[in-house]
Amino acid sequence: MRESDGPVVHTRNLRKRYPGGTEALAGIDVNISAGEVRALLGPNGAGKTTLVRVLTTLLPPTSGTAVVNGWDVVTRGGEVRASVGVAGQYAAVDDLLTGLENLHLIAKLRGMRHRAARRAAEEMLGRFRLEAKANQRVSTYSGGTRRRLDLAAALLGHPPVVILDEPTTGLDPESRLDVWESIGDLTAAGTTVLLTTQYLEEADRLADRVTVVDHGRIVAEGTTDELKSASGLTRLVLRLADGHSLDAAAAAVADATGAIPEVEPRVRRISATTADGPAALATVLSTVDKDAIAEIGVQRPTLDDVFLRLTARQEVRA
Amino acid sequence: MTTSVFSAGADIFWRNQLHLRRRPMLIASTLIEPVMFTVLIGFVFGGSLGGQAYREYIVAGLLTQAAIFTASYTAVGLALDLQDGMVDRFRTLPIPRLAVLAGRTTSDLVNTSVSLVVTALCGLAIGWRPHTGPLEIAAAFALCLLFAFAMSWVGAFIALVTPSVQVAGSLGLIWLFPASFVSSGFVVTTTLPGPLEAIANWSPVSGLGNALRSLFGNPAPPGFRVPHGWAAVHPVAYTVCVCALLIVLFAALSVWRYRRRTNR
Numbered sequence: 388m389r390e391s392d393g394p395v396v397h398t399r400n401l402r403k404r405y406p407g408g409t410e411a412l413a414g415i416d417v418n419i420s421a422g423e424v425r426a427l428l429g430p431n432g433a434g435k436t437t438l439v440r441v442l443t444t445l446l447p448p449t450s451g452t453a454v455v456n457g458w459d460v461v462t463r464g465g466e467v468r469a470s471v472g473v474a475g476q477y478a479a480v481d482d483l484l485t486g487l488e489n490l491h492l493i494a495k496l497r498g499m500r501h502r503a504a505r506r507a508a509e510e511m512l513g514r515f516r517l518e519a520k521a522n523q524r525v526s527t528y529s530g531g532t533r534r535r536l537d538l539a540a541a542l543l544g545h546p547p548v549v550i551l552d553e554p555t556t557g558l559d560p561e562s563r564l565d566v567w568e569s570i571g572d573l574t575a576a577g578t579t580v581l582l583t584t585q586y587l588e589e590a591d592r593l594a595d596r597v598t599v600v601d602h603g604r605i606v607a608e609g610t611t612d613e614l615k616s617a618s619g620l621t622r623l624v625l626r627l628a629d630g631h632s633l634d635a636a637a638a639a640v641a642d643a644t645g646a647i648p649e650v651e652p653r654v655r656r657i658s659a660t661t662a663d664g665p666a667a668l669a670t671v672l673s674t675v676d677k678d679a680i681a682e683i684g685v686q687r688p689t690l691d692d693v694f695l696r697l698t699a700r701q702e703v704r705a
Numbered sequence: 706m707t708t709s710v711f712s713a714g715a716d717i718f719w720r721n722q723l724h725l726r727r728r729p730m731l732i733a734s735t736l737i738e739p740v741m742f743t744v745l746i747g748f749v750f751g752g753s754l755g756g757q758a759y760r761e762y763i764v765a766g767l768l769t770q771a772a773i774f775t776a777s778y779t780a781v782g783l784a785l786d787l788q789d790g791m792v793d794r795f796r797t798l799p800i801p802r803l804a805v806l807a808g809r810t811t812s813d814l815v816n817t818s819v820s821l822v823v824t825a826l827c828g829l830a831i832g833w834r835p836h837t838g839p840l841e842i843a844a845a846f847a848l849c850l851l852f853a854f855a856m857s858w859v860g861a862f863i864a865l866v867t868p869s870v871q872v873a874g875s876l877g878l879i880w881l882f883p884a885s886f887v888s889s890g891f892v893v894t895t896t897l898p899g900p901l902e903a904i905a906n907w908s909p910v911s912g913l914g915n916a917l918r919s920l921f922g923n924p925a926p927p928g929f930r931v932p933h934g935w936a937a938v939h940p941v942a943y944t945v946c947v948c949a950l951l952i953v954l955f956a957a958l959s960v961w962r963y964r965r966r967t968n969r
Contacts, residue, residue, distance in 0.1 A: 443797050468798055469799035479794050483724050495716045496708055496717075496795070497708070
């Protein structure tokens with residue numbers, strides 16, 4: 388039976404235990420409404436890809452329910468697959484086929500007739516600026532072009548839900564911007580998007596809301612602003628005047644905040660997260676020579692700070 | 706909502722055909738293999754085993770071998786698609802599971818048809834002739850393709866139970882040697898020691914070899930004592946039954962494995 392109201396993607400107490408005993412999903416409850424762009428953020432091994440595989444029917448859950456576009460992923464897999472476009476690290480494009488052939492094949496497998504499939508493929512090639520490469524084999528494409536084709540494949544036939552698994556992993560910064568732009572276009576079209584990422588900047592830039600997962604559980608959820616406020620963190624930022632020792636100032640900041648400061652020697656900037664910004668600020672002002680301070684202040688935390696706090700993996704720096 | 710198995714299977718068939726055309730090494734091996742086996746068996750062994758009469762006898766075996774090799778092509782082709790993530794791509798699309806497998810096993814028959822034609826030409830070149838009419842000859846090639854289709858499903862199952870292309874490639878190949886040599890393909894089974902003779906007499910490979918000889922009207926060389934079991938006396942019926950059974954069995958096993966297979 389189809390549930391037509393409510394969130395487009397909905398999971399309740401979703402669990403996945405692999406045969407080896409690893410619990411990749413340890414009870415996930417997530418609701419994504421129509422037209423929303425949701426980022427699923429988490430370190431490697433957090434369970435992001437497992438969740439994507441369950442939602443795309445590639446993997447059956449151990450228990451709990453997952454409903455996509457009103458269809459249960461276990462009992463109505465065919466309908467779920469018809470509703471979802473997938474791109475990302477594993478959903479490959481065919482190296483030996485040209486870009487046009489790839490899209491044409493996928494359009495036909497989505498049930499379009501020959502001519503309609505051809506038109507849909509050409510429309511996507513245009514939209515993703517791939518016309519010039521349409522008749523070249525994918526094996527000749529650069530990483531960024533390939534990802535654009537992958538995205539185009541996911542969007543063929545305008546599925547109501549698009550799931551992107553780490554769409555920019557391994558891309559150079561320029562290609563990443565390119566892919567971001569394409570995803571931005573999607574959101575303008577009102578498609579519901581779930582994207583997984585390890586890049587905070589990506590989540591910050593593309594998503595309406597962010598779900599942070601770690602060890603198969605949701606550890607936080609909200610807009611990026613909400614997450615920053617809820618973390619209770621602030622970032623103490625100090626810029627040093629020329630001719631004063633960065634090391635000494637960094638030590639003072641470390642003492643005041645209890646955190647390992649980030650030092651950017653080129654701009655003579657030292658910063659560290661702290662739960663009590665004003666107190667740390669007062670401490671630094673009393674210990675560091677006034678002449679050495681070019682600029683000092685307390686700022687909102689970056690999403691990095693929030694993420695590291697939430698996932699408690701201070702040694703990992705994204 | 707789901708695309709039909711025929712239309713999706715046909716689309717994947719055409720995709721595999723494009724692959725075939727764009728992998729020149731694959732075409733080369735399809736062409737070279739039959740020539741190699743004709744020379745090896747017809748002339749390296751043939752001289753000691755009966756000369757011209759033997760060379761005519763083995764063409765049925767060579768055709769059988771061309772057909773049985775379909776298993777290794779399918780095993781490697783499907784394993785490559787599993788490794789590259791193409792199967793995962795197909796699995797996210799609204800198509801029946803059987804379509805991906807059927808698109809593979811049917812398109813590998815095209816490859817095998819080329820092999821069979823080259824083998825037959827090699828056979829003609831070394832003096833083999835069919836002594837029957839066009840209907841029997843057509844039936845013989847149809848039977849080769851039926852057998853190849855069964856072997857292709859075996860290959861698909863091998864790809865689905867092995868962890869990598871390398872393993873699928875070697876497992877898909879090694880069993881073909883005992884399977885094609887412990888049979889009536891190149892020798893007369895009555896010369897084999899007891900247990901091997903029993904296996905060979907009931908082997909589907911012997912079934913096809915005997916069926917082809919009967920359809921082409923190629924007798925055993927003088928002095929060859931042919932077996933008289935049911936399978937040897939009714940080779941065409943036996944081969945058709947065994948192939949149908951293998952196709953149903955391995956198609957079912959493959960779909961079952963395909964459903965469970967998860968590449969992380």
